[in-house]
Amino acid sequence: MLDDSLYARRVSPLDGAAKPASLPGGVTVRQLKPEARFSLRVKAGAPADAAGFALDQKINSIVVRGGRWSARLGPDEWLIGGPEADAQLIAEEVEATLRDRPHSLVSVSHRNVSLEISGANAAIALNAGCPLDLSDAAFPAGSATRTLLGKCEIVLIRAGAEPSYRVEVWRSFSTYAHGFLVEAAFGLQNAA
């Protein structure tokens, strides 16, 4: 039995760096709490659902069901997430559902850091480094896609209609991504 004092605690790469801050342009950037996340791959013919995670949505869209969400990033690829405490449960349930078909479930809970940028000008700030059309028509509520933010790759998720975007980024790029979003907010300013 391991001594309690030896139990490891989690340290996020942005601890201390990413305090929620109100920035120019009414933009807020903050780090989201840890969640369980997995990269799920299933070849063509995936079921409509696995353990409560929708798999049949259009590519580049996200479905949120209760505490579980699944973003379809490609024809055979989903980024799925749920409460941190459910990590083990999610893995077991998904594996059980997909046992009979070729698939891959790999935890990326620690690989990814989640940032959130919100505010009326959030999309414009993102467009400092994201080359996609983020208008309501082109990137409506329920959108999720892998794309770029400046010189790093992100998964950009807009779950709801409000101007709030989740930016999933690999942890070693999170300092850059966070710094980029903050600078982008400053870049929104115009001459007084």
Added chain:
Amino acid sequence: MAQHFRLPSGGRIDRSKPVSFTFNGSKIEGYQGDTLASALLANGVHFVGRSFKYHRPRGIMSHGSDEPSALLSVSRGPGRTDPNNRASVVELREGLVTKSQNHWPSLNFDVGAVNDLFSPVFVAGFYYKTFMWPRSFWDKVYEPFIRAAAGLGVAPDVPDADRYANRHAHCDVLVVGMGPTGLAAALAASETGKRVIVADEQAEPGGSLLHASEETIDGKPAAEWVKETLAVLDARENVILLPRTTVFGYYNHNHVAMTERVTDHVVDPKGAPRERLWQVRAGHVVIAAGSLERPLVFADNDRPGVLLAESVRVFVNRYGVLPGRKIVFATSGASAYQAAVDAKRAGAHVTISDLRLEADCGPELAKARAAGVEVLTAHTVIGTVGAKRVKGLIVAPVTGAGAIGPRRTLDCDCVGISGGWTPTVHLFSQSRGKLAYDEALDAFLPGTSAQAETTVGASHGDYDLARCLTAGYAAGAKAAGSAATARFEATPTLKGFQPVRVMPTDANPAKVRAFIDFQNDVTAKDIKLAVREGFQSIEHVKRYTTTGMATDQGKMSNMNALGIVAGQLDRPLPSVGTTTFRPPYTPTTFGALVGPARDALFDPIRTTPIHDWAVEHGAKFEPVSLWRRAWYFPKAGEDMHAAVARECKAVRDGVGVFDASTLGKIEVVGPDAAEFMNRMYVNPWLKLEPGKCRYGLMLKEDGYIMDDGVVARVAQDRFHVTTTTGGAARVLNHMEDYLQTEWPDLNVFLTSITEEWAVIAVQGPKARETIAPLVSDIDLSPEAFPHMAMREGRICGAPTRLFRVSFTGELGFEINVPADYGRAVWEAIYESGRKFGITPYGTETMHVLRAEKGYIIVGQETDGTVTPDDVGLAGMIAKAKADFVGKRSLARQDLVASGRKQLVGLFADDPSLVLEEGAQVVADPNQPIPMKMLGHVTSSYDSPNVGRSIALAVVADGRALMGTSLFVTTPGGFTRVSVVDPVFFDAKGERINA
């Protein structure tokens, strides 16, 4: 000087807001709304610079971005000084410090002006013909002299105090220009509800309507129409209006680049960006960029006080400035008459000298005469009087047959010249549309579009206001998918001109200097000389004479240069070729193109979960690809050598801990995972048992080593693959490429897990004892957990994939834990190992330890031309496999030839001498140059464990040279070495199995 040339009323400046600035140290005042040019002119300052080559006095010529001459250094404070600003586009703001350029010691007295005396020698291309004798003088004498004389302003030498922003934007219709055509287009396009962006380079939208005098639109004064139209557009949520925004680049697939000047016009930017780069992806682009006036070409047409005729009108009407009290307009067309009438009305004494015959003139003639302007028709301009300011214009009558009558000098202090108009087709040309020459308009007009684009209005050669409005509206509607049209009533525009290349003269044209390119000092006779010397394509002429290559990019000079070449060759103008315009339309700040990508945002700096601990413990770091890795951990007073020596000993004598988190990691999953691995790596994988590891070697298809790393089989259908740090992305891409394109039938999935796991290497005889108290669910005994095994369990309560592997040759573990736990587990290990003297070590010690064991590092021992056999790893290749990536290439002739370079160890004769990595190996140091090189040193260290220096090298047929002596280059010469086995320590490999 107190704005003596400011008109008592009129103009769009705000007279309630005086603005002061300095020019060459003198304090001057203008008003809010002025440009630097209009403020200087209001104070009677024309002479503001020296030309590039002859250092001739030059003044303000234009009111816009085509200004070739009035280039000033402008300072807005510390870190905010930059050269070569066109006075005509710099908005005046309080406290600007401006200076003229390209002179020494002063603008008024410039030593460089001596060049003007030598101008008979310094003709086009003269430097190709000279400065060659003696040969050594070029570098030492001529070139430094030429360089010092060239250049314009002075480059900034301190970091920029401003920030720059970037914005990607999308719209259905992008309208370029907010003159009448562009505003009409924007109105129509935005009616539809589609997303519209409208950009104009000027501070105030309106284009030519801002200096309208008599013009009306739908019965309203033009300025009023502008105001109302802007109000309508501004109220539409689907419209973004961007004044101060120059559309400078039209790229592929309607990707359009523009710079917005955000804060240069305000005193305190308050943290807002100086400029913003807009990268717009537009559904359709409507180009309504207007047209540019051409100067007339005659002797000494470059004197300060000589302006474009329309610019005179702009300064009078828009800025309330009279550029001279006695103004002569020299023209070959109608538009200058309106300028003359407006100047006359503003109180100037005005004369017009028109090249056209009386009969060829239109209604403008009667209009000017009715306004009291003296008009001389059928008059050419012979030249000017004056030096630092024009004092007179020499004109002479010319008959229809070309005979020139007696000269007459018209006293004046300002000349407005107009040689007609050139549509602004730069963006159309950048979009790769084909230009077509229109003889009637003497201009190249947009022909066939290459992208979703429409050019309309004056950019399309339409100079009539009502027609521009109507056509603009229709184009805007069509671009937005609508068929709407609108009719506009407007005052007829005075238009039409007679094209003229060089004004007829009674002087010897070979002797006079009539400027074509004002900034680069290219004259008509330079162009004729180039043509005489066989430079007949316009591109050759440009390059030989430098016409059109100045900072105004030939906006004023292109058509005149083309016309002169065509005339000289007696060929139709289009056959000389057209200039292909390239971005940018006007010079564009580097900072705007860089945007936020400066300093920490230039390239991401990747760090590991343990990075902060290393920082706190004094580590020095080295950059490796995008990563920063701990290089060594010096203690107080230690240099790198001492620190590394201590770290090396500590690992072999006790235990060391190393952050290996940057190693690439890929999870390969699926029923066909082993088969896939079998095809991607040289090694056999089918029979590797779960829980076992294997060193994997990967080749490119050309047979050369691409990457390596330890691979664990986690389960029957699951591999945990590691790669080099720099190779992580490359290996994943390489695998994904084969999987998707060659073997889509394989059921395998690849996921990057580099960053999911922190990796802590615990190495040394005390490694097991160090980690044992922290590990649960894994039996660490050597029997249960031998070398090259992998177990899943827990460490410090966190899940782990625990590898028993070693890159040091010692008993060792590589502990994978979910990254957020990395630091805590590292600290726990560090605490646990204290009693064994645990020592954190960096990449340098890692390199030394593995070199002591003769382990290669891909990218150090290999360089993209190395086969497995070259580095002694042929044994890794599974002989029984029919195929794997790279196998076929290994059989190529040169890859099996003798004489290939092979990995060996080297001992320098002097055991304290550490050879230089990269040093070359030869057999005989006394052979003549070029010497035969046998190979090079790939790795070299002082090895405290071996007790001397060691080196790895690749040497031709090296394995056959064991025991022999060779020579290796040193900074001062050569040193003798002997060839030895590349395993320097624990050759039997016993320690690893402890």
Added chain:
Amino acid sequence: MLLIDCPCCGLRPETEFRCGGQAHVARPEKPVDVGDQDWSEYLFVRANPRGVHAERWIHQHGCGRWFNALRDTVSDRFVETYPMGGKPKSTTTEARA
């Protein structure tokens, strides 16, 4: 920056993509049976046409899928994109090459 029609994701900017060179260069079934000359052609010789070119792209920072495209190398205009293993609809000779 090109605008590329990913078969999965639709029109997306070029920076999300990586170009993989000529399409339809199939790896020989049994490389060991291929002669030196043919093998070197497989490795190195590429169509490099002035005109329509069949090439491979991967939507690297998007869906991660490889696909094929026909693009005119003079105008840089895409004729069409189509999935890996698929055939183009266009029938230019270059497209079949």
Added chain:
Amino acid sequence: MRRFSYRSLISEALNAHQGWQRQWRAPDPKPSYDVVIVGGGGHGLATAYYLASQHGITNVAVIEKGWIGGGNTGRNTTIIRSNYLYDESAGIYEHALKLWEGLSQELNYNVMFSQRGVLMLAHNVHDVQSFKRHVYANRLNGIDNEWLSTEECKAFCPPINISQDIRYPVMGGALQRRAGTARHDAVAWGYARGADSRGVDIIQNCEVKGIRRDASGAAVGVETTRGYIGAKRIGVVAAGNTSVVMQMAGVRMPLESYPLQALVSEPVKPCFPCVVMSNAVHAYLSQSDKGELVIGAGTDQYVSYSQQGGLHITNHTLDAICEMFPQFTRMKMLRSWGGVVDVTPDRSPIIGRTPVQNLFVNCGWGTGGFKATPGSGHVFAHTLATGEPHKINAPFTLDRFRTGRLIDEAAAAAVAH
């Protein structure tokens, strides 16, 4: 040819420069030539010049579809150096550099070869190892190249930022002092004038539409927009367009043609004394005689003949320049342009015979062909004159892609670990 001299210049100045003659003629093509060179860039014109001056073969035509020097010759950043790693590359580039050193005098045309030095900056340990390998290899090949410490880099090029706290700190550099820049257009014009005066026909605005072969398969002439022109030997020197021309003779080449962009700033007073290159940061910079900062970078990622690339390439290039020289963010880009470079799998050129008899090729110079111009022309002239490669270009065969004897300078600088 009227020689350029101070005397001729001054006498012309007194004569208002009315006496200067054409620098090369504009002849109609003859029915046939001993050698037809396809491509009137620097390499092709140099080849013609050396055929005439070194081998006495003057019945030569250079056929150019546009205007001479209008391709990559006039579109590059004019860097000249010879500090290559492998003997083969070092051999040809050093051969060229030696010719550069006397070229203005040889041609009686000032090509403004300026030995300002090329400094390649090392930003990590791997760069240091790689550059030292070059320095030592160059020394043994008799090529100047020296290692400079960080401080020595600063002393040689004061604008360099040597703070160790920046994203890519400078850890030293390799300096070739004899390296530098030249005036690109003048190289084409100087060779053209020299070749023309020796009897070579330079035929502009003449596009090759086909290569005619006889029953045996040997090449016998070219079909052009100005008619058929017979040739005993044909040399294709059509950088960027090589694949297209060679396809006319049924030869498929291991080449791909990419857009390569470059740009210049507005001219400023001298502020940058040499050429600086950085592989890690990926940019190179020099200042022209005219005062413009001349900046180049990598290629776009796709095959294209459009001579136009994407804005993002420009952006990345300037990111890199301003990272190294942050004081330049307020400078302005004046012009940008693109060229088409043909690139071989090992990024080294192909110079020599082809499978078609009498057809020779000189191509694949990638992004670095300008520096080789005199050397390339010199050895290719030898090859065309004798039918055999010069010993310097002998390793640069088409056949090396079969044998695997590649000359891969870029691979030698590979980064991994």
